[in-house]
Amino acid sequence: MLRSLFSMYMRRYPAILVYMLQNTEYRALPFLKWFWRTNDFSKVTYRRSLDYTGPALMLLWALRIGMGLQILAGFILLGCWHFRGTLGAWQFGVALVISYPIVWAHLVVIPLAFGRLLIIKPRQRAAIARSEKIFRDHQAVRLAIAGSYGKTSMKELLLTVLGEARDVAATPANKNVPISHAHFAEKLTGQEDILIIEYGEGAPGDVARFAKITHPTHAIITGIAPAHLDRYKTVQRAAADIFSVGKYVDPSQVYVNGESPFTADYLKAHPAYNAYSESGVLGWKASDVTVGVDGVRFTLKKDKKILQLHSKLVGRHHVGPLALAAALADLFGLSEKQIAAGIAKTAPFEHRMQPYETAGAWVIDDTYNGNIEGIRAGTRALADLSARRKIYITPGLVDQGRETRRVHEEMGRLIAAAKPDIVVLMQNSTTQHILKGLKEAGYAKEIRLEDDPLDFYSNLASFVAAGDVVLMQNDWTDNYA
Amino acid sequence: MKKPIVAVVFGSRSTEHDISVLTALASVIKPLELSKKYTVLPVYIAKTGKWYVGDEFKKIATFQTEDLEDLLAKKQPVSLLFDNGLRLIERGRLGRDVIHCPDVVFPATHGTHGEDGELMAICEMANVPYVGCDMESSVIAMDKILAKQVAVAHHIPTAKFVSFTKIAYESGSEEWHKKINKELRYPVFVKPAHLGSSIGISRVTHKKDLANAIEVALHYDTSALVEEGVENLIEVTLPVMGNERLHPALLEEPLLKSEDFFDFDTKYMQGGKGKGKGQGMSGGQDKEAQGAQGYSRMPAELPKGLYEEAESIGLAVYRALGCSGIARIDMLIDSKAKQVYFNEVNPLPGSLYAHNWSRAGVSTVNLVEKLIKLAEERFAKKQNLTTSFSTNYLQQF
Numbered sequence: 001m002l003r004s005l006f007s008m009y010m011r012r013y014p015a016i017l018v019y020m021l022q023n024t025e026y027r028a029l030p031f032l033k034w035f036w037r038t039n040d041f042s043k044v045t046y047r048r049s050l051d052y053t054g055p056a057l058m059l060l061w062a063l064r065i066g067m068g069l070q071i072l073a074g075f076i077l078l079g080c081w082h083f084r085g086t087l088g089a090w091q092f093g094v095a096l097v098i099s100y101p102i103v104w105a106h107l108v109v110i111p112l113a114f115g116r117l118l119i120i121k122p123r124q125r126a127a128i129a130r131s132e133k134i135f136r137d138h139q140a141v142r143l144a145i146a147g148s149y150g151k152t153s154m155k156e157l158l159l160t161v162l163g164e165a166r167d168v169a170a171t172p173a174n175k176n177v178p179i180s181h182a183h184f185a186e187k188l189t190g191q192e193d194i195l196i197i198e199y200g201e202g203a204p205g206d207v208a209r210f211a212k213i214t215h216p217t218h219a220i221i222t223g224i225a226p227a228h229l230d231r232y233k234t235v236q237r238a239a240a241d242i243f244s245v246g247k248y249v250d251p252s253q254v255y256v257n258g259e260s261p262f263t264a265d266y267l268k269a270h271p272a273y274n275a276y277s278e279s280g281v282l283g284w285k286a287s288d289v290t291v292g293v294d295g296v297r298f299t300l301k302k303d304k305k306i307l308q309l310h311s312k313l314v315g316r317h318h319v320g321p322l323a324l325a326a327a328l329a330d331l332f333g334l335s336e337k338q339i340a341a342g343i344a345k346t347a348p349f350e351h352r353m354q355p356y357e358t359a360g361a362w363v364i365d366d367t368y369n370g371n372i373e374g375i376r377a378g379t380r381a382l383a384d385l386s387a388r389r390k391i392y393i394t395p396g397l398v399d400q401g402r403e404t405r406r407v408h409e410e411m412g413r414l415i416a417a418a419k420p421d422i423v424v425l426m427q428n429s430t431t432q433h434i435l436k437g438l439k440e441a442g443y444a445k446e447i448r449l450e451d452d453p454l455d456f457y458s459n460l461a462s463f464v465a466a467g468d469v470v471l472m473q474n475d476w477t478d479n480y481a
Numbered sequence: 482m483k484k485p486i487v488a489v490v491f492g493s494r495s496t497e498h499d500i501s502v503l504t505a506l507a508s509v510i511k512p513l514e515l516s517k518k519y520t521v522l523p524v525y526i527a528k529t530g531k532w533y534v535g536d537e538f539k540k541i542a543t544f545q546t547e548d549l550e551d552l553l554a555k556k557q558p559v560s561l562l563f564d565n566g567l568r569l570i571e572r573g574r575l576g577r578d579v580i581h582c583p584d585v586v587f588p589a590t591h592g593t594h595g596e597d598g599e600l601m602a603i604c605e606m607a608n609v610p611y612v613g614c615d616m617e618s619s620v621i622a623m624d625k626i627l628a629k630q631v632a633v634a635h636h637i638p639t640a641k642f643v644s645f646t647k648i649a650y651e652s653g654s655e656e657w658h659k660k661i662n663k664e665l666r667y668p669v670f671v672k673p674a675h676l677g678s679s680i681g682i683s684r685v686t687h688k689k690d691l692a693n694a695i696e697v698a699l700h701y702d703t704s705a706l707v708e709e710g711v712e713n714l715i716e717v718t719l720p721v722m723g724n725e726r727l728h729p730a731l732l733e734e735p736l737l738k739s740e741d742f743f744d745f746d747t748k749y750m751q752g753g754k755g756k757g758k759g760q761g762m763s764g765g766q767d768k769e770a771q772g773a774q775g776y777s778r779m780p781a782e783l784p785k786g787l788y789e790e791a792e793s794i795g796l797a798v799y800r801a802l803g804c805s806g807i808a809r810i811d812m813l814i815d816s817k818a819k820q821v822y823f824n825e826v827n828p829l830p831g832s833l834y835a836h837n838w839s840r841a842g843v844s845t846v847n848l849v850e851k852l853i854k855l856a857e858e859r860f861a862k863k864q865n866l867t868t869s870f871s872t873n874y875l876q877q878f
Contacts, residue, residue: 359839388842448517462512465844 007041008101014063016041017105019050021059021112028109028116035105046454063104070100124179131178131185132213140169140192141332142215144249146199146207146242147222147257149371151176154222154321155198156349157313161325161342165334166193176200178213194332199245203231207241211248218253219245220324223260225373229401235262246270255281255324259317260373276324278316284327291316291384293355293362293469295347300326307340312347314355314364315381322346351475353378360466362387367475370397372407372414378473379418388467392420395453395476396430405433412437420471422446426453428476487519487853488534488569488583490590490600493526496680496701497591500831502544505589508832510539512845513587519853522581524559524569526590531558534569534581567607585853586611588829592676596829597623610860612852613806614828621802622826626674626706628802632823635801637794639823640813641665644674644706647699658691661707668710671695673702684710711822715814717781719795720834722843722851724805724859727796730834730841732788734781779840787814791821798823806855809834 007013017035024030038044050056077093080086135142143158145151152174159170169192171184176198188195199210224239232238239262246254251272256263258275267275280286284302295312298319311322322343329339348354351368366378375397382390392415400407412434415423423438425431427449438447450456453476464470491505492498505523513521523538533556537543543552559581562568569581586609588600598620604611614622621627626644633639643661650657661669671694673681681701683694691707698705720730781788795810802808809830813822833852835845843851 359844360842361844459511459515461839462515462845465839465842465847467842468844 003040003042007043010042012045013041013101014060014067014104015050016044017063017108018056018060019045019048021108022051022053022056026055026112026116028113031109032106059108063108066107067100067104070096070103074100124182127182127186128178128213131182132215134185134188135181135195135197135214138188138190138192138195141194142217143194143196144199144211144214144216144219144245145196145222146201146210146219146245147260148201148225148227148238148242149369149373150222150257150321151198151200153349153352154220154324155196157321157325157346158194158196158328160346161329161339162194162332162334164329164338164342164345166332167191168194168196170196171198174198174200177202178210181210181214199242201238201241202228204237204241208244208247211245216245216249219249219255221245221254221256221263221266222321223257223373224262225260225371226400226403226407227371228399229403230399233401235403239263239266246273255328257320259320276320276327278319278323280327281320281324282327282331284323284330286319286323289316289319291381293364293385296322298322302327302330305330305336307336307343309340309343311343314348314353315377316384317377317380318353353381359461359464361464361468361470363460363464363470363472366471366473369473370399372397372410375411375473376414378471379414382418382420382469382471385469387469388465389422389469390418390420391422391424391464391468391470392418393424393426393456393470393472394434394474395426395428396434397474398476404430408433409437409440412439412443413441416441416443418471420445422448424448424450424456426456426476427451484518484520485584485853486522486582487513487585487587488522488524488567488581489513489587490524490526490595491588492528493590493593493595493600494528494530495590495592495594495596496676497596497831498528499544501589501591501595502541504591504829504832506539506541508835508845509587509589509849512835512849514539516846516850518850519585522569522583526595527553529553530594532561532569534559534571561603561607563607565608567604567609583609585609585856587849587853587856588613591829591831592623592680597675610856612856614804614808615859618803618805618808619828622804622808622828623675624704625672625825626704628826629706629823631801632798635797637797637801637823638820640709640711642706642708644704646704647702650695650699650705654692654695657695658688661691662688665707665709670708670710671698672706672708673698674704674706675702711813711815713815713817715781715783715816716811716824717783717791717814718809718811718834719792720807720809720830720837720841721795721799721804722807722838722848722855724855727799729792729796730837730843731780732783732791732795733834733837734778734783736776736778779837783814784819787816787819787821790819794821794823798826802826804828805859806852807833 020034021031024034074093074096077089077096081089081093145155155170159168162168169188171180177200181197197214197216199207201207221242224235224242226235228238232241243266251270254273256267256273256275258267258277267273274282278286278289280300284300287299289296289298293314295310295314296316296318297310300307300309300323307326309322309326311318326339326343329342351365354365355362356365366374369375369378382392396408396411408430416438422445425434425447431449489505489509491501493501495501510521510523513519522534523536525533525538527533533553535556537552543549557572559569559571562570567583567586571579571581573579586604588595588611590596590600596619598616601611601616601619605616621631629639629642641664643664645657668684668686671683671685681698683697685691685694695705716735718733722728783791791812791814794812798810799808804826807830809827811824811827813824814820833848835848838848839845
């Protein structure tokens with residue numbers, strides 16, 4: 001308690017506040033939420049440190065000067081009380097000296113909030129309006145990708161496969177909100193064959209708003225899972241928002257992950273929608289699936305066409321998206337050879353089921369995975385892989401809102417179903433629920449609880465040996481630790 | 482539940498003091514702490530021979546500064562008490578002593594005054610479980626001459642050799658030279674009998690260099706051996722773990738030419754990246770790994786039969802010398818004659834050869850846990866032996 005209280009008076013406290021602002025992209029609300037959630041500021045910059053950019057330095061000096069002035073004012077008041085006996089001066093003086101860390105943590109967001117409201121927001125609105133016209137007038141196929149999970153992977157996968165023979169442009173990295181779409185639109189040449197636009201929903205109405213701006217011709221729904229429930233409240237409301245993209249495209253051009261648990265009702269209600277899954281899509285049948293750390297192999301057949309495909313993506317759950325990419329590639333006129341070459345180029349993205357070797361063991365880094373469907377897919381892949389020892393590592397999931405308990409208990413059951421020899425849990429508020437799920441599923445092997453994730457990850461090589469397969473799912477960033 | 486206390490003893494009056502520090506810190510203390518199953522008590526034996534305990538000895542920085550001597554001067558060395566176990570008594574402030582009672586001792590010393598059986602003897606006397614080879618096997622293993630004699634007695638092939646004590650050599654060096662020249666074929670290797678890490682070893686290709694090489698070896702030791710070089714040499718080493726049931730790791734092949742050997746500088750000072758004496762090394766292939774002692778190939782690329790033969794000889798040596806816990810058996814192979822020769826045993830391999838165990842499926846954390854379990858098993862078995870009994874012998878006087 002005392003340690004956390006005094007952590008606000010450390011010399012590096014202003015830098016910690018700027019670090020927190022930087023990590024919340026200078027947004028007032030997430031910053032303030034993080035600030036009030038933090039007990040010990042000395043641990044905030046445990047994993048990373050402040051990137052001293054121009055704006056960060058400006059804020060840092062503003063904070064230092066502001067805090068310094070407040071402390072000075074406090075001491076002047078104390079001086080007034082001491083030398084002149086000014087009434088109430090010592091109380092105000094002490095209050096000023098003591099309160100500066102809290103006062104400036106809040107004062108610092110005021111110019112940011114005003115700047116955002118008066119300068120940035122109007123500029124963004126204008127850019128988004130311009131992008132709407134660019135998208136509407138563009139002759140390319142416009143593929144919208146929506147879903148609670150797997151969007152970036154699907155986008156990259158399509159970019160790789162379709163890019164084998166077509167001029168394809170896609171929104172970069174995980175830039176998936178209207179202002180990112182606007183920046184993307186500004187860079188288009190107008191000559192592209194296919195545009196892939198990722199929709200990063202976060203609150204009810206988002207997806208419809210994105211669709212009105214980007215005018216999609218095709219839509220892919222990668223799956224529904226409890227995510228952003230702080231705003232959506234229920235997974236059903238999240239699903240309704242994501243499926244709203246279907247209203248803006250021809251129903252026969254909507255492709256839905258049929259393996260996602262919350263999509264069945266929508267597929268039933270909209271028979272024209274196309275489901276894709278491990279079995280195939282658009283008449284293509286997938287078979288002979290084999291999973292290894294070197295990727296997934298399968299056969300895709302339609303009429304007389306037979307494709308022998310190998311992707312470096314790890315896990316059976318990739319077969320559905322890969323089959324869809326191959327089917328769309330066929331639809332857009334790619335040859336069988338081009339499709340196979342494109343699929344062969346698909347590889348894990350950083351921290352998404354990305355295998356690497358350490359101390360002779362295979363570690364599958366799935367630390368960007370942050371939802372229960374990703375956990376389901378990853379644990380299933382772990383079950384499919386053969387190994388001397390299987391080790392599963394996770395801190396649990398964040399932003400699960402009221403679903404936290406249910407999701408983590410389910411997570412415990414999924415982990416148990418993969419039959420790992422060791423389960424390593426990073427001790428936090430979700431651990432008890434995962435443990436309950438593991439217990440319910442009858443998991444009786446070794447469980448390790450770690451209270452210092454960074455230390456554990458840094459020393460992972462000491463825990464593993466040749467023949468081991470380690471699956472690491474999700475990682476909590478500083479603002480959740 | 483109270484965690485067992487593991488005293489990791491390292492340093493000591495040995496030419497391999499610094500290597501011992503590395504073994505203790507990186508390969509023993511760190512994994513023991515990561516396991517979260519033990520309380521680690523670092524016990525540092527300074528080059529003066531004084532024993533110290535303290536958490537500062539868990540950090541490499543303590544040994545990297547020039548302030549180590551100042552630190553030791555300020556610290557009180559510990560006293561040992563063999564009182565139903567090993568007791569390390571640290572003189573505390575205000576005259577209050579702190580008594581450390583380790584449940585297990587983990588020797589991490591290399592070379593003299595530790596690995597050679599002395600530390601094991603202390604543990605035996607204190608009746609405390611300790612990791613690794615016992616006193617008797619450590620004494621034999623660390624004496625290259627004795628180890629070879631034991632191997633010969635067990636019909637285990639070893640390269641031809643001539644051995645002598647310093648006194649014997651000094652009383653008739655020319656006779657010894659003649660004997661060597663008559664019985665052995667050049668090149669020969671001249672080795673001090675007890676030192677590890679290739680300290681004091683010379684490769685002699687001409688008769689004229691023999692005396693000098695022997696002088697170097699006897700500068701370090703009271704006895705030495707001269708061993709015939711093996712032709713078409715493939716050098717391999719086999720880490721083995723176990724008491725009765727033995728578990729070999731991978732046969733490892735250091736990547737150096739037949740006319741080369743790793744001296745101390747190559748092994749440790751150049752981070753294992755340097756060249757063996759004489760020639761360069763190749764590296765960078767799939768199965769090649771930079772182990773604790775340079776680039777090596779794991780498993781060694783040998784024909785199946787030869788690999789199995791080397792593994793079988795390694796295990797036979799381990800048994801013949803009575804090793805337990807862990808040891809590393811070095812062997813020499815004449816690749817043309819397909820003959821495997823026992824070379825020497827390292828009863829406490831540097832870094833525990835964790836890199837090899839890891840490739841063999843035993844993680845660094847598992848390795849130290851298994852070694853402690855083996856120490857406890859051996860100790861439990863020993864407790865069943867009767868070592869004293871009551872007689873009325875003295876009453877007759």
